[in-house]
Amino acid sequence: MAFYKRSHAGYRRLLPLFLVIFSVALVLMLLIRKWSISDFSYIAVEEESYSFVSSSMETDNRILLNFGDFKPKLPQMNDFAISLDRRNFLPPRNIDLFPNLAENHIKIVLYVHNRPQYLQVVLKSLANVKGIGETMLIVSHDGYFNEMDSIVQAVRFCQVKQIFSPYSPHLYSDSFPGVSKGDCQHKDDPSKKNCSGDADQYGNHRSPRIVSLKHHWWWMMNTVWDGLPETRLHSGHILFIEEDHFIYPNAYRNIQLLVKLKPEKCPDCFAVNLAPSDVKSKGEGWESLIAEKMGNIGYTFNRTVWRKIHAKAREFCWFDDYNWDITMWSTVYPSFGTPVYTLRGPRASAVHFGKCGLHQGQDKISACIDNGEAKFELENVDKVPNINIDWPVYVFKNQEGYRAGFKGWGGWGDHRDQELCLSFAYMYHSSDALPNGRDASKHS
Numbered sequence: 001m002a003f004y005k006r007s008h009a010g011y012r013r014l015l016p017l018f019l020v021i022f023s024v025a026l027v028l029m030l031l032i033r034k035w036s037i038s039d040f041s042y043i044a045v046e047e048e049s050y051s052f053v054s055s056s057m058e059t060d061n062r063i064l065l066n067f068g069d070f071k072p073k074l075p076q077m078n079d080f081a082i083s084l085d086r087r088n089f090l091p092p093r094n095i096d097l098f099p100n101l102a103e104n105h106i107k108i109v110l111y112v113h114n115r116p117q118y119l120q121v122v123l124k125s126l127a128n129v130k131g132i133g134e135t136m137l138i139v140s141h142d143g144y145f146n147e148m149d150s151i152v153q154a155v156r157f158c159q160v161k162q163i164f165s166p167y168s169p170h171l172y173s174d175s176f177p178g179v180s181k182g183d184c185q186h187k188d189d190p191s192k193k194n195c196s197g198d199a200d201q202y203g204n205h206r207s208p209r210i211v212s213l214k215h216h217w218w219w220m221m222n223t224v225w226d227g228l229p230e231t232r233l234h235s236g237h238i239l240f241i242e243e244d245h246f247i248y249p250n251a252y253r254n255i256q257l258l259v260k261l262k263p264e265k266c267p268d269c270f271a272v273n274l275a276p277s278d279v280k281s282k283g284e285g286w287e288s289l290i291a292e293k294m295g296n297i298g299y300t301f302n303r304t305v306w307r308k309i310h311a312k313a314r315e316f317c318w319f320d321d322y323n324w325d326i327t328m329w330s331t332v333y334p335s336f337g338t339p340v341y342t343l344r345g346p347r348a349s350a351v352h353f354g355k356c357g358l359h360q361g362q363d364k365i366s367a368c369i370d371n372g373e374a375k376f377e378l379e380n381v382d383k384v385p386n387i388n389i390d391w392p393v394y395v396f397k398n399q400e401g402y403r404a405g406f407k408g409w410g411g412w413g414d415h416r417d418q419e420l421c422l423s424f425a426y427m428y429h430s431s432d433a434l435p436n437g438r439d440a441s442k443h444s
């Protein structure tokens with residue numbers, strides 16, 4: 001080092017100055033190290049220390065990702081996808097009717113594909129939800145369908161924002177993420193048929209229609225938490241529902257109560273849910289709150305939990321199952337190291353529905369629709385908040401269902417799907433993966 005070569009006298013004279021510079025540098029280095037490790041980086045983060053979103057993250061949501069030497073790469077958008085992507089940045093509708101969102105509101109994300117009759121039912125149910133006007137509804141579309149679009153445009157009961165995944169396989173007719181020329185299909189053998197693609201663990205090649213669900217869910221999660229201006233700084237909870245869920249009038253007030261009670265009643269709970277994890281159940285009707293495994297109807301969590309999920313992007317994207325929920329139960333939640341409980345009331349505030357008459361036998365449905373009309377009884381107790389803050393919590397331990405060790409149902413074996421999925425995790429954190437159709441054009 002340079003100063004060893006200085007004369008003895010010069011060194012003595014400069015010593016205090018060196019000490020000051022050295023300590024300032026040390027403090028700075030420690031600060032920078034602390035920031036980068038605890039807030040912006042997954043590299044050395046322990047699960048336990050991953051608890052709070054610091055205020056520095058609220059202003060800069062970017063995260064340094066390190067999933068090995070993976071290089072994110074998004075497909076070139078076609079013109080239609082670019083036009084949809086532009087719509088994602090339009091302001092919400094109905095701001096004239098609902099100029100202000102309530103403090104501590106819980107945003108609602110509804111993800112849909114193409115079942116207009118179902119969408120009508122879920123929106124009609126949402127229109128009757130008490131408190132809905134205090135919050136914003138975000139409808140996330142997988143693909144573009146005229147009727148779905150116009151149904152949402154007619155909503156007047158709260159602020160509404162529509163988003164469209166510009167990488168939905170439904171938008172690409174002759175290139176990935178759709179089917180490209182030369183792709184293997186079904187159980188094709190690439191060595192015989194000279195086609196491309198990797199089969200899943202059961203020997204089946206990718207089907208864009210099937211992979212689109214998991215892609216959409218993951219794109220939506222990343223976009224809502226880390227991309228959209230309306231939500232990327234949202235510090236509270238977000239409620240997620242699907243196009244085949246009927247939402248009870250008490251759902252919003254109940255979920256607000258549950259969110260408030262969670263830290264005290266169930267500190268180990270990651271989320272709160274509108275309905276039991278057993279989709280056939282309408283609840284036990286006990287005078288008690290319930291903690292159980294995370295369900296897929298009306299799950300609601302905050303950014304801390306999202307960061308934990310996002311940090312497991314590789315597990316999510318490499319697991320050979322085309323179902324996002326089974327992927328979460330089999331790989332992501334088990335990787336947290338502690339049971340992932342959710343808190344809910346003893347009566348469902350939402351149900352999964354399907355077409356009447358279709359699901360006899362292995363009936364998985366507790367409500368159905370016929371000609372666009374919901375056919376099931378709503379009792380008076382389901383119209384008002386029905387959670388008592390003094391109730392104890394009953395914990396369901398060791399429930400049946402998917403868990404670590406399950407190998408997956410397949411459908412997700414193609415490396416292109418795995419890489420697109422992991423690229424979504426980078427989308428809002430890396431300039432290598434800008435979701436604007438401008439990059440990644442080099443190959444086409």
Ligand SMILES: *[C@@H]1O[C@H](CO)[C@@H](O)[C@H](O)[C@H]1NC(C)=O
Binds near residue numbers: 182194
């Ligand atoms: C296999 O397909 C590629 C690209 O479609 C083509 O260039 C190549 O000649 C084909 N090989 C055989 C043996 O048919």
Ligand SMILES: *[C@@H]1O[C@H](CO)[C@@H](O)[C@H](O)[C@H]1NC(C)=O
Binds near residue numbers: 051302
């Ligand atoms: C978010 O929820 C988790 C799990 O319930 C909790 O531990 C954490 O403190 C919450 N974070 C914030 C910022 O409220």
